Amino acid sequence: MFVSVIIDLKIKELDQKYDYIVPEELIEFIEIGKRVVVPFGNMERLGYIVDILTESKIATKPILEVVDIEPIISDEMFLIYDYLINHTTSLKSAILEAITPTEFMHDYQKKAVLLKSFDDEIIQNFNRIGEWLLSKSDYKYLSKLKRFEKSNLIKLITTIKPRVNPKVVIGYEYNHNHNYQRINNYLHIVEQFFYQNTILRSDLLEITTASVLNTLEKNEVIYRVDVTIKREVTHKFDLNDKDILLNNDQKKAYNEIVSGFNTNKEYLLYGVTGSGKTEVYLKVIEEVIKNGKTALILVPEINMIAQVAKRLKSKFQDVAILHSMLSLGVKHDEYQKIYDGEANIVLGTRSAIFAPLDNIGIIVLDEEQDESYTQTETVIYETKDLAKIRSKYHNCPLVYASATPKVETMYQAQNNQIKLLELPKRAVIDLMPEVTFVNLKNELKEGNTSILSRKLLEELTTTLNNNEQAMILINRLGYAPFVMCRVCGYVPTCPSCGVSLTYYHEDSELKCHYCGYHEPYKNECPNCLSKELAPRGIAIEQVIYELRKYFPKAKILKLDTTTTKKKGSNEEIWYQFLSKDGDILVGTQMIAKGFDFPDVTLSAVILADENLNLSYYNADEKTYILLKQLIGRSGRHKPGKAIIQGYNLSHYAINTLEKDYMYFYNKALAARKIANYPPYVKMSQVIISGLGYLKTYQEAYIIKESLEENNHKVLGPSQAFILKRGEDYRFKLTIKHEDNDVNQIIKILKEYNNDKIRIIYTPFIDLE
The missing domain is CATH 1.10.10 (Arc Repressor Mutant, subunit A)
Structure with a gap:
């Protein structure tokens, strides 16, 4: 017997199958999807069995050990593996690693074994039995150790051990x-x-x-x-959730989904914010569990996990929770719970699409419009595409829930490609927030230089006096997006990425959000030596500073990526605000997603039109969705208001906010038809990166010509938004094509992908 193995090295030149001999004593343990230890060059490496062979002309070495008792990659996950191989330029080894839970991965550790004593200070690192397990900080001694190994004084051994143990x-x-x-x-x-x-x-x-x-x-x-023992997920659960009583619209949607059991039908559960979409799919899950099946629920952000989890935990016993902020130990045990069949519901963020859940009866993508469902690093995929594969495999319904669906999703629903289920009214209070638009140009003309309009200040005063709460959105980190010299116009930029550095007042630093570079802020311009290097633009720290000036007694909470790095910190802020231990919550786009705060009666946007200036074909959709979701946080349990501040308020992405979603949808659809954008055509993006500006541009142009020879319409090459990352220059191509052209496009791109030119293909065009 022989096996074909993919080695766990993410190196393009090594990304292929390797055949190995199976020793007789290991034959009974061999299964596709298991991991094995194999000799590879002068190393021992882990590999994934992807095929079992009766003969091989190239196998010369035997496998050394079978790691897994049961396959770590199931037949179902191999379907996803095949899809990603054919629809991305990702490495096979990277795809298998993405599918394998990180907590079940193995690490390599070097060990030095003393053969003979020698005179060197390094010898004090060896223990009493003459062994030294090298930590990462010890790798500085590696070159010296290799010299000692050549002299037969020591032996270096690589050991393979589980990353996490029970x-x-x-x-x-x-x-x-x-x-x-x-x-x-x-x-x-x-x-x-x-x-x-x-x-x-x-x-x-x-x-x-x-x-x-x-x-x-x-x-x-x-x-x-x-x-x-199992390490438990700790969330601030309120386990006394009330029974679900559906209204007529919810019952209709519920009955429709239940009638689709044992089919792979797709549903768009579309309803205004606060219409009770969660209640519908929770009720459906009750029926799924009664039928002896399992449920997979995905939410776009970790911030949303706790409030969905508390509702699930109050009704169902066996819930597994998966997200990146869990400790390795806890996540390991949650996955083990799933592998052992002890979880009948899995709730998680994007990567939970790979959860090894069997016998699935329903898959839910809550807030389906959210960009977080798009994986843009290493292995690139749309979660929705993988959810379709799993839905088909398990023959179970797939539900997309949203108050503001993607235009493409609604288009599919309008054309009967997926079933549309509507919840037109709010479940608790059938009244949407009163929306007021404030033109900041007029504010400035009338003498108000604050970033807070007079109307917003007035409504905030009323809200606080009524002992109610407010949420304010400003989708920029730091104090100011950049600093600029008032004398010569100099703007500090990142030495690696070339983008302007963001000013952080609290840390007195300039930071790059892409690579993490930072430097101290000084008001002295390095170009002209004047003392006029000052912040420009508006960001979250500045908004909070202004709010504290006007409302010194109000307790203001901040929620953005800088406050949620610490484990549990995002949930702590959420719980604080829910408990009314905060009057105003100021945050970036994460505060617009799915939160339900009973006492929030005012939501506000500081700069509503800022996303309209992005160079994306769907900038209008991004703007509308973000603002509509934020408006929906207000007045869910009592009458509410929303203030929309901006400069370009006449754009349809903004002036349709107080109307039904379909007003925006029809406007956006008409614009896309004229420009021949999705859903009328498929669009993909290719990022080409390499050393040297001109050489990389020329290579991008050659790739464009090759694609055009195969009748694909290609726009570009143009500079990527981030022109330079590290030493690499980056250019992008945008391809308009038919859905069935992807395999051919991938085949062409792989011909040019090498160690000098790196190509990333994405089935969307938001990657920069």
């Missing part, structure tokens, strides 16, 4: 055959074992002392056992 703690079991005479003194402990066979040491220490346990153990009354 958590094992001490437990005790009762010995019914003990002969301890003084047992009557400890009956209060012994009786604990009447109710359970194994008790954790930590639990027993709550009713007795360590010395007592040691006495009982010494006299063989109890004996130690290793107990594997």
Whole structure:
């Protein structure tokens, strides 16, 4: 027997199948999808079995070890693997790694073994048995160690170990055959074992002392056992969620989805903000669980996990939660719960689409319009595409829930490609917020130089006086988007990316949001030496500064990527605001997504039209969705208001906000038809990067010509928004094509992808 293996090295030149001999003693353990340890060059590496062969002309080495008891990659996940191979330029090894839970990955660790003693200070790092496990900080000694290895003084060994191990703690079991005479003194402990066979040491220490346990153990009354325990997800759950009572519109949507059980029908659950879309799919999930099946629910942001989780946990026992802010140990145990069949519901963010869940009865993409469902690094994919594969495999319905669907999704619904389910009214209070538009040009003309309009200040005053809450959106990090010299016009830029540096007042720093570069802020211009290097533009820190000036007694909370880096910090802010331990929540786009705060009666946008200036064909859609979602945070349980500030308020993405979504949809659709944009054509983007500006541009042009020879319409090459990353220059091509052209496009691009020119293909055009 032979196997074909993909080695876990993300190097293009090595990204192929390698055949290995299967030793006779390992044959019974071989299955596609398992990982094996194989010799590779002068190393031992992990590989994924992707094929089993009866013969091979190229296999010369045997596999050394089978790592997995059960396949880590299922047949279903191999369907996704095949799709990504044919629809992206991603490496095979990278795709397999993306599918494999990080917590089940293995790490490589070098170990130095002492063969002979020698005179060097480095020898003090070896332990008593002559071994030294190298940490990352020890790799600075690697070149010296290799010299010693050549002299046969040491041997370097690479070991492979699991990244995360199960958590094992001490437990005790009762010995019914003990002969301890003084047992009557400890009956209060012994009786604990009447109710359970194994008790954790930590639990027993709550009713007795360590010395007592040691006495009982010494006299063989109890004996130690290793107990594997699950590390639990900790969220601020409110487990007293009310029963779901559906209104007539919700019942209609519910019945429609239930009628689609055991089919792979797609549904767009479209309803205004606050219409109870979550209630519908939670009720559907109840029916799914009754039928003995499982449910996969995806939300776009970690911020949304807690409030959906609290509702699930209040109704269902076996819920697994997956997102990147969980510790490795907790995430490992959540995945193990899924592998072991102990979870019938999985709730997670984008990467949970790979959750190894069996017997799925429904898949839900909540807030389907959100850009976070697009993976833009390493392995590039649209979550919706992978959800369709899983829906087809399990023959289960796929539900997209949104108050502001993507134009393409609504177009499919209008053309009966997916089933449209409408919730036209709010579930609690059938009244949308009153929307007021404020032209900032007029504010300035009339003497108001503050970034807060007079109308906004007036409504904030009323809201705070009524002991209610407000949410304010400003979609820019820092204090100002850039700084500029008033004398010579100099703007500091990132030395790697070429983009202007963002000013952070709190840290007194200039930072690059793309590569992390930062430098101290000084008001002295390095170009003309004047003291006029000053902040320009508006960002979140500046808005908070202004609010504190006008409302010194108000408690203002901030929610953006700088406040959510610490584990649990985003949920802490959310819970704080929900508990009314905050009057005004100021944040970037993450505050517009799915939150339900009963006391929020005012939502406001500082610069409504800023996204309209982005060079995307769907900049109008991005703007409308963000603003409409933010407006929807207000007045969900009592009458609310929304203030929309901006300069270009006449654009249809803004002036349709107080109307139904379909007004915007029809305007946007008409504009796209004229320009021949999606949904009337498929559009893809190619990023070409390489050393040297001119050489990379020329290579991009050659690729364009090759695509055009195959009858594809190609726009560009043009500079990517971030022209330079590290040493690489970047150009982009935009391709208009038919849906079935993707395989041919990928084939052409792979011909040019090499170690000097790197090509990233995306089935969308938002990647920069």
